[in-house]
Amino acid sequence: DAGITQSPRHKVTETGTPVTLRCHQTENHRYMYWYRQDPGHGLRLIHYSYGVKDTDKGEVSDGYSVSRSKTEDFLLTLESATSSQTSVYFCAISESMTGNTEAFFGQGTRLTVV
Amino acid sequence: AQSVTQPDIHITVSEGASLELRCNYSYGATPYLFWYVQSPGQGLQLLLKYFSGDTLVQGIKGFEAEFKRSQSSFNLRKPSVHWSDAAEYFCAVGARGNEKLTFGTGTRLTIIP
Numbered sequence: 001d002a003g004i005t006q007s008p009r010h011k012v013t014e015t016g017t018p019v020t021l022r023c024h025q026t027e028n029h030r031y032m033y034w035y036r037q038d039p040g041h042g043l044r045l046i047h048y049s050y051g052v053k054d055t056d057k058g059e060v061s062d063g064y065s066v067s068r069s070k071t072e073d074f075l076l077t078l079e080s081a082t083s084s085q086t087s088v089y090f091c092a093i094s095e096s097m098t099g100n101t102e103a104f105f106g107q108g109t110r111l112t113v114v
Numbered sequence: 115a116q117s118v119t120q121p122d123i124h125i126t127v128s129e130g131a132s133l134e135l136r137c138n139y140s141y142g143a144t145p146y147l148f149w150y151v152q153s154p155g156q157g158l159q160l161l162l163k164y165f166s167g168d169t170l171v172q173g174i175k176g177f178e179a180e181f182k183r184s185q186s187s188f189n190l191r192k193p194s195v196h197w198s199d200a201a202e203y204f205c206a207v208g209a210r211g212n213e214k215l216t217f218g219t220g221t222r223l224t225i226i227p
Contacts, residue, residue, distance in 0.1 A: 031213055042120075042204060042219040043158075050213065058214060090157055096213065103215075105157030 003027050006091050006106040013113055019078040021109050023091030025071075029104075032074040033092040034058075034066065036085075037108070043090065049074055081113045116141040116207050120218035128226050129197055135190040135221050137205030147188040148206040148215065149179055158204065164188065165210075175199070200225045 003026030013019050023032060033048040035058075045058030047066040055066050063085060065077045078085055088110050094103035117140045127133055139145055146165050150158040162173025169181040179190045188205060205218040 035217075040219055042118075043217040045214055045216075048214065092158075094213075102160050105159070107155075107157045 004091060004093050004104055004106045006089075006109050008109060009107065010110045011112070013081050013111070015082060015113055016080050019081050019111065019113075021076045021089055021091075021111070023074045023076070023093075023106060025074075025093045027093055027104070028071060029093040029095050031094045031096065032068065033094075033103075034064075034074070034076045035090045035092065036060065036087040037090060038087050046076065046089075078111075081111075083113050085111065086113045087111060116145070116209070116212075116216045118205050118207050118216055118218035120203075120205055120221050122221045123219070124222045124224065126224040126226060127195055130194050133190075133192045133195045133199070133223070135203050135205075135223070137188045137190065137218060138186050139188060139205070139207045140186065141207055141209060143209050146208045146210065147179075147181060148208070149173065149177070149188075149190050150204045150206060150217075151175075152202045152204065152220075154201070161190070161203075195223075195225055197225045197227075199223060 005024045007022045034046040035043040037043050044060045046064050049055045049068040067075045088108045090108050091106040092103050119138045148163045149161040152158045161177050162171050164171045164181045171179050202220045202222045204220045206215045208215045
Protein backbone atom coordinates (compact mmCIF):
# COMPACT_ATOMS: atom_id res chain seq x y z
CA ASP A 1 0.00 0.00 0.00
CA ALA A 2 1.10 3.51 -0.74
CA GLY A 3 2.26 5.49 2.25
CA ILE A 4 -0.59 7.92 2.66
CA THR A 5 -2.31 8.55 5.96
CA GLN A 6 -5.27 10.77 6.74
CA SER A 7 -6.07 11.97 10.21
CA PRO A 8 -8.43 11.96 11.90
CA ARG A 9 -10.49 9.22 10.27
CA HIS A 10 -13.70 10.44 11.87
CA LYS A 11 -14.64 13.76 13.37
CA VAL A 12 -17.78 15.38 14.67
CA THR A 13 -17.65 19.12 15.15
CA GLU A 14 -20.01 21.98 15.80
CA THR A 15 -21.05 24.63 13.33
CA GLY A 16 -18.74 27.61 13.40
CA THR A 17 -15.70 25.83 14.79
CA PRO A 18 -12.41 25.53 12.90
CA VAL A 19 -11.36 22.09 11.71
CA THR A 20 -8.07 20.88 10.26
CA LEU A 21 -7.63 17.62 8.42
CA ARG A 22 -4.17 16.23 7.81
CA CYS A 23 -2.76 14.21 4.95
CA HIS A 24 0.68 12.70 5.38
CA GLN A 25 2.64 10.85 2.69
CA THR A 26 5.86 8.91 2.76
CA GLU A 27 6.18 8.56 -1.04
CA ASN A 28 7.76 11.97 -1.72
CA HIS A 29 5.19 12.62 -4.45
CA ARG A 30 4.99 16.11 -5.88
CA TYR A 31 1.22 16.49 -6.14
CA MET A 32 -1.25 16.29 -3.28
CA TYR A 33 -5.01 16.75 -3.52
CA TRP A 34 -8.04 17.16 -1.32
CA TYR A 35 -11.37 15.88 -2.62
CA ARG A 36 -14.77 15.68 -1.01
CA GLN A 37 -17.18 12.87 -1.77
CA ASP A 38 -20.92 13.35 -1.53
CA PRO A 39 -23.78 11.16 -2.74
CA GLY A 40 -24.80 12.10 -6.25
CA HIS A 41 -21.71 14.23 -6.79
CA GLY A 42 -18.86 11.77 -6.95
CA LEU A 43 -15.52 13.27 -6.01
CA ARG A 44 -14.99 17.00 -6.32
CA LEU A 45 -11.64 18.68 -6.07
CA ILE A 46 -11.27 21.22 -3.27
CA HIS A 47 -7.61 22.25 -3.51
CA TYR A 48 -4.40 20.74 -4.71
CA SER A 49 -0.69 21.34 -4.30
CA TYR A 50 2.09 21.00 -6.81
CA GLY A 51 4.94 21.59 -4.39
CA VAL A 52 5.86 23.06 -1.03
CA LYS A 53 3.94 26.31 -0.57
CA ASP A 54 2.43 25.92 -4.08
CA THR A 55 -1.32 25.38 -4.06
CA ASP A 56 -4.27 26.03 -6.32
CA LYS A 57 -8.04 25.96 -6.07
CA GLY A 58 -10.33 23.25 -7.29
CA GLU A 59 -13.99 23.44 -8.19
CA VAL A 60 -15.38 23.61 -4.64
CA SER A 61 -12.78 25.65 -2.75
CA ASP A 62 -15.07 28.17 -1.02
CA GLY A 63 -14.87 27.82 2.76
CA TYR A 64 -11.65 25.83 2.65
CA SER A 65 -7.97 26.70 2.86
CA VAL A 66 -4.88 24.55 2.56
CA SER A 67 -1.23 24.65 3.47
CA ARG A 68 1.78 22.63 2.48
CA SER A 69 4.89 23.58 4.46
CA LYS A 70 6.58 20.23 3.89
CA THR A 71 6.53 17.80 0.99
CA GLU A 72 4.94 15.12 3.12
CA ASP A 73 2.10 17.07 4.72
CA PHE A 74 -0.96 18.73 3.20
CA LEU A 75 -3.45 20.30 5.57
CA LEU A 76 -7.05 21.16 4.82
CA THR A 77 -8.69 23.75 7.07
CA LEU A 78 -12.32 24.64 7.42
CA GLU A 79 -12.09 28.06 9.02
CA SER A 80 -15.68 28.00 10.27
CA ALA A 81 -17.40 24.69 9.65
CA THR A 82 -20.91 24.61 8.22
CA SER A 83 -23.37 21.75 7.88
CA SER A 84 -22.87 21.78 4.11
CA GLN A 85 -19.29 20.70 4.73
CA THR A 86 -20.43 17.41 6.22
CA SER A 87 -18.79 14.98 3.84
CA VAL A 88 -16.12 12.35 3.37
CA TYR A 89 -12.78 13.92 2.53
CA PHE A 90 -10.12 12.13 0.56
CA CYS A 91 -6.50 13.00 0.11
CA ALA A 92 -4.66 11.81 -2.99
CA ILE A 93 -1.01 11.88 -3.98
CA SER A 94 0.66 11.54 -7.33
CA GLU A 95 3.84 12.26 -9.17
CA SER A 96 1.57 13.33 -11.99
CA MET A 97 -2.18 12.74 -11.93
CA THR A 98 -2.31 12.59 -15.70
CA GLY A 99 1.14 11.23 -16.35
CA ASN A 100 2.16 7.64 -16.62
CA THR A 101 2.07 7.19 -12.88
CA GLU A 102 -0.67 6.15 -10.53
CA ALA A 103 -2.49 8.37 -8.07
CA PHE A 104 -3.01 6.95 -4.61
CA PHE A 105 -5.90 7.79 -2.35
CA GLY A 106 -6.08 7.79 1.39
CA GLN A 107 -8.83 5.99 3.25
CA GLY A 108 -10.84 9.10 3.86
CA THR A 109 -11.97 11.27 6.76
CA ARG A 110 -15.65 11.30 7.62
CA LEU A 111 -16.53 14.77 8.91
CA THR A 112 -19.89 15.56 10.46
CA VAL A 113 -20.79 19.16 11.26
CA VAL A 114 -23.69 19.44 13.69
CA ALA B 115 -14.73 22.63 -19.08
CA GLN B 116 -14.29 18.92 -18.84
CA SER B 117 -17.09 16.72 -17.54
CA VAL B 118 -17.91 13.07 -17.06
CA THR B 119 -21.30 11.39 -17.11
CA GLN B 120 -22.00 8.00 -15.65
CA PRO B 121 -25.64 7.44 -16.53
CA ASP B 122 -26.18 4.40 -14.33
CA ILE B 123 -26.36 5.17 -10.61
CA HIS B 124 -26.82 1.54 -9.58
CA ILE B 125 -26.43 -1.74 -11.47
CA THR B 126 -27.21 -5.23 -10.26
CA VAL B 127 -25.77 -8.29 -12.00
CA SER B 128 -25.61 -11.96 -11.20
CA GLU B 129 -22.31 -13.53 -10.27
CA GLY B 130 -20.70 -14.93 -13.41
CA ALA B 131 -22.58 -12.60 -15.73
CA SER B 132 -20.89 -10.04 -17.93
CA LEU B 133 -20.69 -6.40 -16.95
CA GLU B 134 -20.55 -3.09 -18.78
CA LEU B 135 -20.43 0.25 -16.98
CA ARG B 136 -20.97 3.32 -19.10
CA CYS B 137 -18.93 6.50 -19.11
CA ASN B 138 -19.27 9.50 -21.40
CA TYR B 139 -16.92 12.45 -21.26
CA SER B 140 -16.74 15.96 -22.58
CA TYR B 141 -13.35 17.48 -23.20
CA GLY B 142 -12.03 19.75 -25.91
CA ALA B 143 -8.60 18.21 -26.24
CA THR B 144 -7.41 14.64 -26.31
CA PRO B 145 -8.55 13.21 -23.00
CA TYR B 146 -6.82 10.98 -20.54
CA LEU B 147 -9.40 8.58 -19.14
CA PHE B 148 -9.44 6.56 -15.95
CA TRP B 149 -11.55 4.05 -14.09
CA TYR B 150 -11.30 3.80 -10.33
CA VAL B 151 -12.96 1.39 -7.91
CA GLN B 152 -13.96 2.11 -4.33
CA SER B 153 -14.80 -0.64 -1.88
CA PRO B 154 -16.99 0.30 1.09
CA GLY B 155 -15.14 2.44 3.60
CA GLN B 156 -12.03 2.56 1.46
CA GLY B 157 -10.23 4.99 -0.78
CA LEU B 158 -10.11 4.74 -4.54
CA GLN B 159 -7.95 2.31 -6.46
CA LEU B 160 -6.98 2.71 -10.12
CA LEU B 161 -8.37 -0.04 -12.34
CA LEU B 162 -7.04 1.16 -15.68
CA LYS B 163 -6.21 4.25 -17.69
CA TYR B 164 -6.07 5.38 -21.29
CA PHE B 165 -3.57 7.93 -22.55
CA SER B 166 -3.06 7.08 -26.21
CA GLY B 167 -2.50 4.19 -28.60
CA ASP B 168 -4.56 1.03 -28.49
CA THR B 169 -8.12 1.99 -27.69
CA LEU B 170 -8.77 -1.24 -25.78
CA VAL B 171 -7.10 -1.01 -22.41
CA GLN B 172 -6.55 -3.86 -19.99
CA GLY B 173 -6.60 -3.27 -16.28
CA ILE B 174 -6.36 -5.10 -13.01
CA LYS B 175 -8.85 -7.66 -11.72
CA GLY B 176 -9.82 -8.74 -15.24
CA PHE B 177 -11.36 -5.41 -16.26
CA GLU B 178 -10.97 -3.75 -19.63
CA ALA B 179 -12.23 -0.53 -21.18
CA GLU B 180 -12.58 0.72 -24.72
CA PHE B 181 -12.06 4.31 -25.78
CA LYS B 182 -14.41 5.37 -28.56
CA ARG B 183 -13.65 8.90 -29.66
CA SER B 184 -16.64 9.11 -32.00
CA GLN B 185 -19.00 8.35 -29.12
CA SER B 186 -17.00 10.20 -26.42
CA SER B 187 -17.20 7.04 -24.37
CA PHE B 188 -14.93 4.94 -22.21
CA ASN B 189 -17.01 2.00 -21.05
CA LEU B 190 -15.72 -0.50 -18.53
CA ARG B 191 -16.28 -4.21 -19.12
CA LYS B 192 -15.70 -7.53 -17.44
CA PRO B 193 -16.71 -10.85 -18.99
CA SER B 194 -17.60 -12.58 -15.74
CA VAL B 195 -18.11 -10.77 -12.44
CA HIS B 196 -17.22 -12.12 -9.02
CA TRP B 197 -18.91 -11.31 -5.73
CA SER B 198 -15.78 -9.36 -4.74
CA ASP B 199 -16.41 -6.91 -7.60
CA ALA B 200 -19.26 -5.33 -5.65
CA ALA B 201 -18.13 -1.75 -5.16
CA GLU B 202 -18.56 1.74 -6.52
CA TYR B 203 -16.89 2.58 -9.81
CA PHE B 204 -15.81 6.02 -10.91
CA CYS B 205 -14.82 7.23 -14.34
CA ALA B 206 -12.53 10.26 -14.53
CA VAL B 207 -11.11 12.51 -17.24
CA GLY B 208 -8.00 14.61 -17.37
CA ALA B 209 -5.45 15.79 -19.90
CA ARG B 210 -1.75 16.14 -20.31
CA GLY B 211 -0.58 19.15 -18.38
CA ASN B 212 -3.86 19.44 -16.52
CA GLU B 213 -3.23 17.94 -13.15
CA LYS B 214 -6.86 18.07 -12.07
CA LEU B 215 -9.00 15.03 -12.67
CA THR B 216 -12.75 15.40 -13.06
CA PHE B 217 -14.75 12.48 -11.71
CA GLY B 218 -18.16 11.16 -12.63
CA THR B 219 -20.81 10.64 -10.00
CA GLY B 220 -20.12 6.92 -9.79
CA THR B 221 -21.97 3.65 -10.44
CA ARG B 222 -22.68 1.32 -7.55
CA LEU B 223 -22.40 -2.33 -8.52
CA THR B 224 -24.29 -5.01 -6.63
CA ILE B 225 -23.64 -8.69 -7.27
CA ILE B 226 -26.33 -11.26 -6.59
CA PRO B 227 -25.66 -14.98 -6.23
